[in-house]
Structure formats: C-alpha cells, structure tokens
Amino acid sequence: MLIHTSQIAAHNAPLIPAHQRQFSFLAESLLAQGHDPEQMLADLQAFQIAIPSWALGTGGTRFGRFPGGGEPRDLAEKIADVGLLHALNQSSGAISLHIPWDIPQDAAATRALAQQYGLRFDAVNSNTFQDQKDQLHSYKFGSLSHTRAEVRQQAVAHNIEVIRHGVALGSKSITVWLSDGSCFPGQQNFRQAFRRTLAGLQEIYATLPVDWRMFVEYKPSEPNFYSMVVQDWGASLLYASKLGPKAACLVDLGHHLPSANIEQNVALLMMEGKLGGFHFNDSKYGDDDLTVGSLKPYQLFLIFNELVEGFCETGRGQSHYSWMIDASHNVKDPLEDLLQSVEAIKLAYAQALLVDRAALHAAQDQNDVASAQELLQHAYRTDVRALLAETRLRHGGALQPMALFRQAGVRSALIGERGSNAQASGL
Numbered sequence: 001m002l003i004h005t006s007q008i009a010a011h012n013a014p015l016i017p018a019h020q021r022q023f024s025f026l027a028e029s030l031l032a033q034g035h036d037p038e039q040m041l042a043d044l045q046a047f048q049i050a051i052p053s054w055a056l057g058t059g060g061t062r063f064g065r066f067p068g069g070g071e072p073r074d075l076a077e078k079i080a081d082v083g084l085l086h087a088l089n090q091s092s093g094a095i096s097l098h099i100p101w102d103i104p105q106d107a108a109a110t111r112a113l114a115q116q117y118g119l120r121f122d123a124v125n126s127n128t129f130q131d132q133k134d135q136l137h138s139y140k141f142g143s144l145s146h147t148r149a150e151v152r153q154q155a156v157a158h159n160i161e162v163i164r165h166g167v168a169l170g171s172k173s174i175t176v177w178l179s180d181g182s183c184f185p186g187q188q189n190f191r192q193a194f195r196r197t198l199a200g201l202q203e204i205y206a207t208l209p210v211d212w213r214m215f216v217e218y219k220p221s222e223p224n225f226y227s228m229v230v231q232d233w234g235a236s237l238l239y240a241s242k243l244g245p246k247a248a249c250l251v252d253l254g255h256h257l258p259s260a261n262i263e264q265n266v267a268l269l270m271m272e273g274k275l276g277g278f279h280f281n282d283s284k285y286g287d288d289d290l291t292v293g294s295l296k297p298y299q300l301f302l303i304f305n306e307l308v309e310g311f312c313e314t315g316r317g318q319s320h321y322s323w324m325i326d327a328s329h330n331v332k333d334p335l336e337d338l339l340q341s342v343e344a345i346k347l348a349y350a351q352a353l354l355v356d357r358a359a360l361h362a363a364q365d366q367n368d369v370a371s372a373q374e375l376l377q378h379a380y381r382t383d384v385r386a387l388l389a390e391t392r393l394r395h396g397g398a399l400q401p402m403a404l405f406r407q408a409g410v411r412s413a414l415i416g417e418r419g420s421n422a423q424a425s426g427l
Contacts, residue, residue, distance in 0.1 A: 002084060002408065002410050002413050002414070003084055003087050003088060003398075003404065003405075003408055003410065005087075005396060007404070007408060008087070008088075008396065008397065008398050008404065011398055011399070011400070011403075011404045011407065012393060012398065012399050015399045015400065016393070016399070019386065019389055019390070019393070019399055022385075022386040022389075023386040023387070023389070023390045025386075026383070026384070026386045026387060030354070033354075033356075034356075035353070035354060037387070040350065040353055040387060041387065041390060041391050041394070043318070043349075043353060044346055044349065044350055044387065044388060044391045045090070045091075045391050045394075045395060046318065046319070047091070047318055047323070047346060047349055048091060048092070048093040048094055048323070049091055049092055049094070049280070049323045049324070049325060049341075049342050049345055049346075050092075050094035050095060050096040050122035050123070050322065050323060050324040050325070051082045051085060051092050051094070051095055051096070051324075051325060051338055052095075052096045052098070052125075052324060052325055052326055052327075053075070053078045053082075053095060053096065053097050053098060053101070053102045054098050054101060054102075054328065054424070055325060055326070055327050055328050055334060055337075055338060056071065056072050056078050056081045056082070056334055056335070056338075056424055057071040057072065057334060057423060057424025058071065058329075058330060058334055058423075058424075059289065059327075059328030059329045059330050059334070060328075060330050061330055064330075065330065066330055066331070067421070067422075067423045068333060068334075068411070069411075069414075069415040069418075069419065069420035069421065069422060070411055070412075070413075070414030070415035070416075070417070070418050070419070070420070070422055071334075071414075071418065071422045071423050071424040072418070072422075072424050073418060073422050073423075073424070075097075075102045075103075075104060075110060076110075076113060077418070078095070078102065078424070079095060079110070079113050079114050079117060079119065080117070081335060082095045082117065082119055083114075083116075083117025083118070083119060084335070084410070085335060085338055085339060085342070086117060086118055086119060087117075087396075087397070088339065088397060088398050088401035088404060088405060089339060089342055089343070089392060089397050089398070089401045090391070090392050090395040090396060090397035091342050091346060091391075091392075091397075092338070092342055093118055093119055093120065094119060094120050094121065094122040095114065095119055095120075095121060095122065096121070096122045096123050096124070096125060096175075096324050097121065097124050097125065097165075097166075097169070097171075098124075098125045098127060099124060099125065099126060099127060099158075099161070099162045099165055100127060100132055101127065103165065104165060104168070104169060107165065107168030107169055108168075110169065111168070111169050111170055114169075120170060121166070121169040121170050121171040122171065122173070122322055122324060123166075123171060123172075123173040123174060123175045123215060123277070123322050123324065124162050124163070124165060124166035124169070124171050124173075124174050124175070125162070125174070125175045125177070126158060126159045126162040126174060126175070126176055126177075127158070128143035128144070128155045128158060128159075128178065128179075129143075129177070129178070129179035129223070135154075136150075136154060137150055137151040137154050138151075139151070139155070139179075142180040142181075142188075142193070142229075143155035143178060143179075143180055143200075144156070144178060144180060144196065144197040144200035144201065144229075145178070145180040145181075145188075145193040145194075145196050145197045145200075145229045146180075146196070147196075152196060152199075152200050155200060156200050156203045156204055159174065159176060159204045160203075160204060160207050162174055163204070163207060163208065163209075163212070166212075167209060167212075172211060172212055172213065173212055173213045173214070173215060173276070173277075173322060174204075174208075174212070174213075174214055174215070175215040175217055175250055175277075176201065176204070176214060176215065176216055176217065177217035177219065177230075177250075177252075178197065178217075178228075178229055178230055179219075179222075179223050179224065179228075180193065180197065180224070180228070180229040180230075181223075181224030181226070181227045181228035181229055181231075182224055182226050182227045183224050183225060183226050184226055185226060187226070188227065190227065193229050194229060194235075197229050197230070197239075198239060198242060198243075201214070201216070201239060201243055201247075202242075202243060205243045205244060205246065205247060208246055212246060213246050213247070213248055213276060214240075214243065214246060214247045214248070215247075215248055215249070215250035215276040215277055215322065216230060216236045216239045216240050216243075216247060216248070216249055216250065216276075217230070217236070217249075217250040217252060217255070217279070218230045218231060218232050218233055218235055218236040218249070218250075218252075218255055219231070219252065219255040219287065220232055220255065220256065220257050221286070222286065222287055232256075233249060233251070233265045233269065236249040236250070237249055237269065237272065237274055240274045240276075241272075241274065247274075247276075248269075248273075248274050248275060248276030248277075249269050249274050249275060249276055250276050250277050250278070250279065250322075251265070251266060251269070251275070251277070251278050251279070252278070252279035252281070252287075252326055253278070253279070253280055253281050253282065253283060253292075253300075253303075254279075254281045254282070254283040254286065254287040254288055254289055254326070255279075255287060256283075258285075262299065262303055263299070263302040263303045263305070263306045264306075266303055266306045266307065266310075267306040267309070267310065270306070270307070270310035270313075270314060270316075271310070271313075271314075273314070275310075275321065276321065276322060277321045277322030277323060277324060278321070278322070278323055278324060279324050279325070279326035280292045280323070280324065280325045280326065280327070280341065280345055281325065281326050281327045281341075282294050282295045282296055282300075282327075283295070283296075289326060289327045289328045289329060290327065290329060291327060291329065291332070291337050291340050291341050291344070292325065292327065292340070292341035292342075292344045292345055293340075293341070293344025293345070293347070293348065294340075294344075297344065297347075297348070298380060300344065300345070300348040301348045301351050301352060301376075301379075301380045302376070303348070304348040304349050304351070304352035305352045305355055305376065305379075307349075307352065308349075308352040308353060308355065308357075309357070312357065323345070325338065325341050325342070325345075327341055333411055335405065335410070335411070336402055336405060336406075339401050339402045339405065340402065343388065343401075346388055347384060347385065347388065350384040350387050350388060351379050351380050351382060351384055352379065354378075354379040354382055354384070355375060355376060355379045356375055356379075359371075359375055360372060360375045360376070363375060
C-alpha cells in the first residue's frame with residue numbers, strides 16, 4: 001500500500017481545525033432545517049461505489065491512447081489500486097471485474113487479497129462485444145442475436161462462465177451489455193434479433209444462483225449506428241420483465257440520446273421494481289465516459305433526487321442496488337479521475353438527502369412550480385463538502401484525497417514500481 005494510515009493522519013492534522021469549523025457550521029445549519037447530520041453521515045458512509053477494473057488504466061479513443069505509466073499490469077495490481085482509492089476516500093469498497101480482461105487464476109487467493117484491502121466484488125461483466133484470441137466464432141454480426149446458433153451458444157457459454165467466476169469471488173450479479181445491432185436498413189430483422197437475444201438471456205438467467213441478479217444494460221448506438229438490439233430503457237425493461245424477478249435494468253448515464261430525461265426513466269424503473277444499478281459517468285455527445293459530474297452535475301443531483309424519492313416510496317434502500325463507475329478517459333490520471341468521480345456521486349447523494357420531501361410533495365400537489373424549483377435548487381446549492389470530509393475523517397480517510405494522492409507522489413511511485421510503459425489490460 002503506497003498510502004499508510006500514518007500519512008493520512010499527518011495529512012489530516014493541519015487541516016482538522018478549519019474542517020471542524022466548516023463542519024460545525026454546516027451541521028448547525030442542517031439541524032435548524034430539520035435534518036439529522038449524524039444520520040446523513042451514516043447514510044453517506046454506507047454508500048459504497050464499485051470501481052471498475054478496466055478504468056484503472058488510461059483510456060483511449062478510436063484515434064489513439066496515451067498511457068501515463070505505472071498502470072496496473074495484472075488483477076492483483078488492480079485490486080491494490082482500488083485499495084489505495086478506498087484508503088483515501090473510504091467510499092470505494094468494491095471492485096467490478098470485466099471477463100475475460102480480468103480472469104482470476106486463483107479465485108480464493110484473489111478474494112483473500114481483496115479482503116485485505118477491505119474490498120468486495122460487485123457485479124461481474126461479460127464481454128461479447130470483442131473477439132478474443134483463439135475464439136472459435138466471431139461476434140462481427142452479433143452475439144446473442146446472431147443468425148447462427150453456434151455463435152449464440154458461444155455467447156451463452158461465455159456468460160455462464162462469467163457467472164461461475166463471480167460465484168467464486170463472492171459477487172452476486174452479472175451485467176450483460178450487448179453491442180448487437182445493425183449498421184444499415186434491412187441488415188437485420190428486428191423482431192427475430194429480439195427473440196434470439198431473449199432466448200439466449202433466458203438460458204443465462206436459468207443458471208443464476210438463487211441469490212443472484214442479472215442486469216440488462218442498454219445503449220442507443222455504437223458500435224452499430226442504425227439499430228441496437230437493446231437500444232433503450234424500454235427494451236431493457238422488456239427483457240428484464242420477460243426474464244423474471246432476478247432480472248433488472250442497468251442505467252449507464254452515457255447510454256442515452258441527447259436531452260434524454262434520465263431521471264424520469266430512473267423513477268419509472270424504480271416504480272416497476274426493475275432498477276438494478278448504475279454505471280456512472282458524464283457525457284456531452286454520446287458515450288463519452290467522462291468524469292462523473294464534470295459536465296452535468298445538476299442532472300446527477302436530479303437523478304439522485306429520484307433515487308432518494310424511490311428509497312422512501314419503495315422501502316428499498318441503497319443496499320438493494322449496484323453502484324458502479326464506468327469511466328475511461330485519455331488525458332487524466334485515472335486514479336485522480338476516479339477520486340473525483342466518487343466525490344461527485346456522493347455530493348449529489350448528500351444534496352438529494354437535503355430535499356424537503358413533504359414540502360416538495362405539497363408544492364407538486366398544489367401545482368406550485370416556482371416553490372418546487374426553489375426546494376430542489378436550495379438543496380443543490382447547499383455546500384455539503386464538509387459532510388463528506390467528516391465521513392472520511394471518522395473512518396480513517398483523507399480530508400482531501402486528491403491533494404494527498406499528489407503530495408505523496410503516488411503516480412511517480414507507481415511508475416517506479418511498474419515502469420513507464422506499463423499498460424492495464426482491457427480497453
């Protein structure tokens with residue numbers, strides 16, 4: 001571990017007086033508004049966000065990739081990097097693996113290593129959007145939707161293998177994202193592609209352990225730009241509803257057409273009991289996979305507003321869902337990017353906890369549009385950073401995680417340990 005508890009304590013010591021003043025002021029203000037700061041701290045600490053193993057290295061574009069050095073070269077080093085993030089922010093207590101990019105050679109040893117860092121394994125992710133070395137059949141024209149039965153069966157077998165890996169690691173869910181679709185009109189029979197995909201998903205679903213769930217992810221375009229088999233939340237909901245109670249929809253914030261009302265989709269999926277979890281990122285044009293909250297922080301808050309509303313209405317709390325990041329960018333240190341993303345997610349959650357729900361419901365019932373807007377924006381404009389910092393401080397994290405990451409020279413140390421040309425597997 002490149003960051004030790006003694007370093008965190010030394011980092012925090014000179015910052016504590018100013019932090020205590022800021023937190024005391026915020027806590028007093030929250031109490032005056034009828035909020036319980038201690039309950040909010042407990043809720044925030046319980047909210048753990050899984051780090052994807054594929055985001056620990058530098059991302060890329062169709063035009064190039066510019067690795068920064070010191071990237072994790074294997075699964076053990078990826079687990080160590082997530083452990084480092086969790087030590088800093090005390091909010092990244094899970095890791096999500098993509099198979100076959102990260103196949104554990106010894107599941108028991110891998111699980112034990114993760115536990116040493118205080119980590120668990122969240123959803124495992126299958127991959128039928130790439131052809132792997134020595135793969136018998138190509139996914140060029142689809143996987144579960146392919147016209148050839150042998151290709152479909154290969155995709156089914158892969159997903160079942162991913163579930164087996166997940167069981168060995170202690171995971172409880174699988175995320176299935178399909179790049180299946182078409183590039184040109186007439187290329188694919190929409191109905192037959194849907195039916196073939198459903199049949200394949202049903203085969204996979206039938207192998208789920210009793211306490212597992214399947215998340216069906218959707219995306220409107222890319223790599224196919226005329227049609228996608230699972231193109232939107234409606235198609236995902238159709239699959240999840242037809243599959244059964246262990247199937248749900250996974251919402252990736254970048255997998256929507258411009259101006260889509262993601263928060264409304266989230267509200268309806270929760271109402272139907274079919275929201276499974278999230279891949280958090282940010283987007284301007286498409287599946288940009290930018291740092292969470294870097295472009296649309298208010299949208300992120302509005303999504304969490306619906307999530308908190310759903311928690312209250314359904315009685316299903318945050319532990320019922322999977323919270324994961326799916327980000328990968330070409331110009332930032334990936335660990336700094338992930339620290340920023342986790343902070344943005346928890347800020348939005350904390351702000352959503354501040355919404356006066358009784359007053360908001362009353363304004364909605366009275367069609368008092370201006371008051372409803374004021375209630376939401378009051379919560380959004382409240383600076384809750386001291387609340388998050390207090391949560392970290394109480395649980396051994398850093399008051400300023402990214403500042404300590406830089407002060408400790410973590411990236412330079414990783415380059416010294418792993419080399420300047422080390423590149424993570426996967427994307």
